[in-house]
Amino acid sequence: MTRFEEFRDLHRTGAPLVLPNAWDLASAAALAGAGFRALGTTSLGVAAAAGRPDAQGDTLAQTLLLAHGMVRLDALVSVDIEGGFGDEPEQVASLGRELADAGVAGVNIEDGLPDGGLRPLGRQCAMIEAVKDAAPDLFVNARTDTHWLPGHTALTAQRAAAYRSAGADGVFVPGLTDTAAIADLVRSLDVPLNVLYSPAGPSLRALTDLGVRRVSCGSLLFRAALGATVATARAVALDGAVPSGLPTYAEAQALADAYAERL
Template sequence: MTTIQERAAHFTALHDDLLVLPNCWDAGSAAVIEATGAPALATSSAAVAWALGRPDGNQLDRDTMLDALRRICAVATVPVSCDIESGFASDDADLAETIAQVIETGVVGVNLEDQVDGTLLPIGDAARRVRVVREAATRAGVDAFYLNARTDSYLLGRADFADTVARAHAYLDAGASGIFVPGTADPEVVKRLTAAIPAPVNVLAGPGAPSVACLRAAGARRISAGSSLAGAILGHLRRATQQLLTDGTYDELAGGMSWAELNALFEQSPPSP
């Protein structure tokens, strides 16, 4: 069995080319995604929250999120990264504790946001939090821990290129491994961002976004589906249920994985906590 440091180093190396991450939210989705050949897994905070009957946006408590991570890591054999939103923490000590406990689950990287409740943190405060995460990972003995620092200027509608780049450089100086810029998948913007940021840039993609090949050409080194995969699955669930209840037919149930296929994914898995 590889150590968490080795898994973290492997996950980091996957960013040398282009890493495409179809985000998971529970043990079942993690197992199915890995079985398709995904080289790594990443959680979507929104999808995890929805699976647990909660809204997205820092609504989950840390222990609930950690329980979900343990179940995912129990079935995964590839590296797992997780979205910790703004860190499930009220101060730096709490944030460091979040990282220590996340690493104990077997996770090898995190996404850390630089906004809280729709407001961007001052750049100095956000960079300090990045440093707290890096130092906590180092204390835990995982120097290769992948810290994907997320900056939300575009996501919040500000689309401030200069501020995004300044934040990216500050976060990298503080110990970030890569920079996540959700809110734009415009190839020209991505090309400018990747030229200005000396680290892997993560793009959030979904319906209507340019193809993976196009984003690769623009310089993206990580593409995340975010919550869109969970949204697609739940949307199909709604369509299938409506058809069953209204038409009494089953076309929307066709093409799914069989009982045997799904059961086989978990026959060798250890029991979830």
């Protein structure tokens, strides 16, 4: 079974694929070492770690560097390529082919624009088609930001159907938490629906019952790491209790072995 086939199967069998999202090589190695078979990247984490804003299309170099490192792990990798890091379908197709050739199993491509609007539907479909033509086996998870950007919620079903017709292997709707709307969208699609996990939204069990096939963590783990970092520093400064169970120096140092063994 190829990595593409295995990644696709993770959306079809058993419980939904819970996809944790890494922002650097250490977080990716730690998640793979914890037993997660598939990993994603988080564009917010990658951008913030580089001192750049998210979703502006200027972290291509950092994204590629992380992707080329993560494929050396014993894990299947899906890369968040934001809006494709290019305005032309040919550019996005070239990126998809490069990632597939490097060992990446899937990509997310989103339709939200930095100005708060959505990329024209025909243009987004052309990008999806171009990627699938260039890398037919690559799992293209078409993300629509209709529930994140104000005023576009009613367009969700239309966009999801159009992206599926363009060749998308899955549809991702971050911000979608209403159970009735999730159930309706699952029924309307013949490809896996991916939602973003929200602590305030439906539980994993509820999402399973609704028919969701993939649950992404997005930037949650990155933000949790930032919060834990600050909380630990404050504990030291205030002579308080530092959280227990932290990785040891040796355990953190050993994360590099996960890459070295596959060189």
